[in-house]
Amino acid sequence: MTNQPNRRQARHTTARLRAVLTAILVIALCANCAQIPVTSEIHSQDLSVSDPGNIYFGAPGPLQDASPREIVNGFISAQAAGLTDNFTVAREYLTVAAARSWDPNTDTTVYQGDIDLGYIDSSAPEEPAIVPEIDLEGAIRIDVVASAKSLGTVDVQGTYTESLADARLEASFELLRNSQGQWRISGLRDGLVMSHTLFQNNYRAVPLYFLSPNAQFLVPDTRWVVSALAESQALRALIEGPSPWLRDSVRTAVPDGTRLVSAVRTGANVTVNLSRNVLNANPSERANLAAQVQTTLKRIPGVNTVTIQAESIDMNITYNDSIMRDPNRATGNASDPYVLHDDILMRLRGRELEPVTEIAPFTGYDVTALAIPESVVAGVFRNGLSEIRRLPLAANMSPAIGTPGTGDADGESADTPENESEDAGSASNDNDPTDGESGEATTPETSQEPTVTSVILSGNALIAPSVDRFTWVWSGEQRQSLETGELMLSSSYGTLQTTVVVPWLAGREVHSLRVSPDGTRVAVVSSANGIAHIEVAGIVRDAMNAPLSLGDPVTVGGQITGANAVAWQDESTLWVIGHTANNEAESLFGVSISGPSEVIAPAENTHTLTAARGPRAVILGSDQGVIRTRGSSGASWSEESLDAWFPTYPG
Known part of the structure; x- marks a missing residue:
């Protein structure tokens, strides 16, 4: 009986030793996790489907007699742990007043590489690099500035905006020494500052779905x-x-x-x-x-x-x-793009070209762009730069049936001139081979049947057209007015025309536009004063699906400094041909809407960009008739010299 307390005491002593050793190990591991990470490459990925599992970060509190710079360093490192501990440890680095007032939930700024921490001498603001003499007896305030390359910011709603190429994170911290002689942060901005590595490990992109x-x-x-x-x-x-x-x-x-x-x-x-x-x-x-x-x-x-x-x-x-x-933009042979070969519209099936029998040859026209919806007979082409025309139907084809722009059960529509009123637009007679404005013949003869087509939009230098799933044709002047921007639209059979005022395009040059597969958004690449703008805007339509206006845009692809072509990769990702400030060679970029951009592969000498659903279904066309598709590695191209131009996926 007398030995029982000793055995119990021994067991308690062993347990205490194990607890101490475990605590030391956890502190060591957490201290290692809390270090500011070194430089890492940025890669975008769909975090909503690629799951590394939840990783929880711990962080130690302030060390005894830590310097002001060490306090700021520790505070930044503790912010990732705060996502799951309500920022309890992070607030230990702050004064009592600052801990009460600091709001970590306003935004999160993501930085890349090392973060530089330097002292600022408040008595000599013109020399911010001065390292002050820290007299622990007399000094009561120190300012520290954190600087790093900024990648993007997530706002309070969770929307990610990629930073511009040369953007820097600059965050200032004011520190005071408390009654115990320990430095604490007394002044700071709201929000979080987080390295790219910690951001990827702690955040996930989730698409919210609306109707x-x-x-x-x-x-x-x-x-x-x-x-x-x-x-x-x-x-x-x-x-x-x-x-x-x-x-x-x-x-x-x-x-x-x-x-x-x-x-x-x-x-x-x-x-x-x-x-x-x-x-x-x-x-x-x-x-x-x-x-x-x-x-x-x-x-x-x-x-x-x-x-x-x-x-x-x-x-x-x-x-x-x-x-x-994420609707598939075509049916049947949707995976086969259209190309122009010897003035004939072809389907590219693997490496073979197959004529599209519904469409007559383009003899006599200067084709510079194609846009073809799921129904090929509702497609259009740009003739030179000044006209958007209907595709020339073969002699045995007749106009499609339907009501313009309304959409059938599958969201598609076809225009019937007979169902449209005379004052609805500039109605063109599809059987009349003359231009409605000049009266001159515009249907060149071929050795087979005459090519019959009509102008649906005209201008000085028009944007390459895009046809949405309701068969509305989108174009407009490449050089926008300084007063206000606007886009020109037509039903695909030319019997309804309208314009959509787009104030944010005023004074810009528009290089490319594409309507999303679901018809609710439009992606636009434009530039002004040498600065590229890649933007996505919502489309407001009436009850008959006719476009009425565009909303204010969201800017994407901030790291891309020059761009000239855009296509939709999937429901929330764009393909963009462009370059960065550090590399002026043209490349293909994957650009997330509310997310970072990623360089995919070199893309020099690209004349045409088209894409269907999925990361592999992207095709580049050159002005030498070379067609490039993504190779098996994804970082290279398979090239085919087919004397084929303007590859165009349906939709």
């Missing part, structure tokens, strides 16, 4: 959320609604006043508990709401099923699976 106006498509609005809190943060952002730039082009089935009560993930299932407001939606809108919620959550790795509740009661909503996400 096209007719609820036919799910339209993504990508946000960056904390990986460990992805489900709840994505749902709260979805409930709050789309980003301002997209707000007028989409809608949501979430009833006003709805809030997220909880989001609990159990294995592959997420149970979403919403407030009673969700019951205000009718059955159809509840099905649409389920489509939004389920599609959003299933883009988070590992989520396979979603249960939706209202105040903890299962709603048993039937998922509306008729709504399409």
Whole structure:
């Protein structure tokens, strides 16, 4: 009996030693994680489908007698750990007043490489590099500035904006010595500062899905959320609604006043508990709401099923699976692009060229661009630079049927001149081989049948056209007016014309534009004073799907300093031909909407860029008739000299 307390004491002593050793090991590991990372390459990827698993970072508090620079360094390192500990450790580096006032949730600035920390002598602002004499007895305030290459910023809504090529992060910190003689940060800006490596490990891109106006498509609005809190943060952002730039082009089935009560993930299932407001939606809108919620959550790795509740009661909503996400822009032989070969429209099937029998030869025309929707007979071409014309139909073809711009059950439409009023636009007679303005013959003869076509848009130097899924043709003057910008549109059969005022294009030169596959957004590449602008804007349409206006754009691809062509890779990623400030050779870039850009491969001598859905379905055309497709490695091109020009995917 007398030995029992000793054995118990020995066990307690051993346990204490193990705890101490474990604590020392954790502190050592955390200190290593908290170091400012060294230079690393930037690579964009779809973090919503490539999941490295949640990584949780720990961080030590301030060391005893740490210098002002060490305090700032430790504070920046502790911010990543704060994403899961409510910034408890990070606030230990601040004075009491600063810890109360600092708001870490306003934005996150992402930097690359080493971060430079230097002292600023407030008594000599003209010499910011001066390192002050730190007298621990007398000095009471020190200023430290942090400087690094800025990559981008995530705002309070989770939208990522890529920084311009030469942007720098500059953050100033004011430090005071407390009553214990320890330096603490007393003045700082709100928000977080995080290295690219830590950002990638702690954040994830999640597309939030909203509805096209007719609820036919799910339209993504990508946000960056904390990986460990992805489900709840994505749902709260979805409930709050789309980003301002997209707000007028989409809608949501979430009833006003709805809030997220909880989001609990159990294995592959997420149970979403919403407030009673969700019951205000009718059955159809509840099905649409389920489509939004389920599609959003299933883009988070590992989520396979979603249960939706209202105040903890299962709603048993039937998922509306008729709504399409990331629509394939063509049917049938969609993977085969069109090309022009010997004045004949061809389909490129592997390495073989096959004539398109619906279209007559282009004999006598100066083809400089093609734009072809899913129905080839609704396609157009640019003749020289001054005209957009319908594709010449073969003699056995007749105009398609339908109502202009309305869209059928699959979102497609075809224009019927007979159904349009005479004052709806400059109606062109498709069987009349004369130009409606000059009266001169415009249907050149061939050795077979005459080529019949008509002008639907004309100008001085027109942008290469884009045809949206409602068969509206988009173009406009390359050189925009200094007073205001505008785009010219026509129904594909030329019987309706309109213009869309675009103030943000005023004074610019427009190099390329492409409408998204779902018809809700347009990507535009333009320049002014030698500065490239890559922007995406929402399209506002009327009940008949006719474009009415464009919203204010969101800027993407900030690291690209020069650009001349754009195409859609998928629902939220663009292909761009351009260059950076450090490399003026033309390259193909993958550009995320709300995300970083990535150099894919060299792309010199590119004349035409086209793409279908997916990272491999991109084709470059040269002015020598060479067609380039992405090789198996993705970083090189397979070239074919086919004497083929203007490769164009349908859609």
